[in-house]
Amino acid sequence: MKVMAFVGSPRRNGNTDRIVRAICKGARESGHEVDLYHLAEMNNKGCIACDACQLAKVDFCSIDDELTTLMPKIAKADCLIVGTPIYMLQVSGVTKHFLDRLRPFLKPDLTAKHLPGKKYITVTCSGAPATAFSHVTEYLNQFFGYFRMESAGHIVAGSLHERDDIIRQSDILEEAEDMGKKIN
Ligand SMILES: Cc1cc2nc3c(=O)[nH]c(=O)nc-3n(C[C@H](O)[C@H](O)[C@H](O)COP(=O)(O)O)c2cc1C
Structure with missing residues (x-):
């Protein structure tokens, strides 16, 4: 299977990065092809609401950046992993940009394309105890559910302040x- 993992923390080797990389390690051990992306280091702009994706003026997105070049690959992936730190009670800004940019995977009638039936895994990391932010996992489940994707697990980690x-x-x-080993 092709697995694409996205880290939404600007901290390399931070908590989110380490958990996502542990999932990737397990997935590689099970023979999956895994690519890891650090959203904060990518040329990853926010949606500009041009509606080109909805008006079928472009294959995926009109924005000329790294994320658009990855979209055909996302369309072919079998599993997406998204890890985010909790910033101000929600997903981080770069993570939200990434989620917004998945609009090309929705048709104008709000049914999904390319992604239905694919797997996803979410990771959240917070300073507060893990129980404080289960609503963010619920939000991400709702988000990926909208694309009719299937959960392959989630990690909700808390009490994390320092990078390691x-x-x-x-x-x-x-x-x-x-969890990574069990992706199938
Ligand atoms: C801008 C910013 C906002 C944050 N907001 C929250 C918050 O609302 N609640 C919380 O529990 N932790 C908050 N934190 C702490 C991080 O969620 C926590 O340290 C997390 O483990 C960082 O993940 P990382 O090591 O992958 O960067 C915030 C940290 C930053 C930098």
């Missing part, structure tokens, strides 16, 4: 690796 705090929650990293 997750190292002291080895059970979560093990759970993540296991």
Whole structure:
């Protein structure tokens, strides 16, 4: 299977990055082809509401950036992994930009194209205890449900302040690796 993983934290080797990479490690061990992207380091602009994707003026998106070049690959992927830190009670800004930019995968009648039936995994990391932000996982489930994608698991991690705090929650990293191994 082709797996594409997106990290929505600007912190390389931060908590979100480490959990997403643990999922990727497990997925590679199961023989999947995995590509990892750091959204904050990409030329990844916000949706400009030009509606070109809805008016079928373009294959995917009119914005000339790295994310648009990835869209055909997203269309062919079997599983998307999206990891985000909690910023001001929600997904991070770059993560939200990424989610907004998936509008080309919705038809004007709001039915989905390319993505239905594919798998997704979400990861959230917060400073507050994990239980504080289950609503963000619910939001992401609602989001991917809109595209008729199927959950292959989620990680909700909390009490993470310093970049490497997750190292002291080895059970979560093990759970993540296991989740990656089980993608099918
Ligand atoms: C701009 C900003 C806003 C944040 N907002 C919240 C918040 O609303 N609630 C919370 O629990 N943690 C918040 N945090 C803490 C991060 O969610 C937490 O440290 C997370 O583990 C960072 O993930 P990372 O290591 O992958 O960057 C915030 C951090 C930043 C930089």
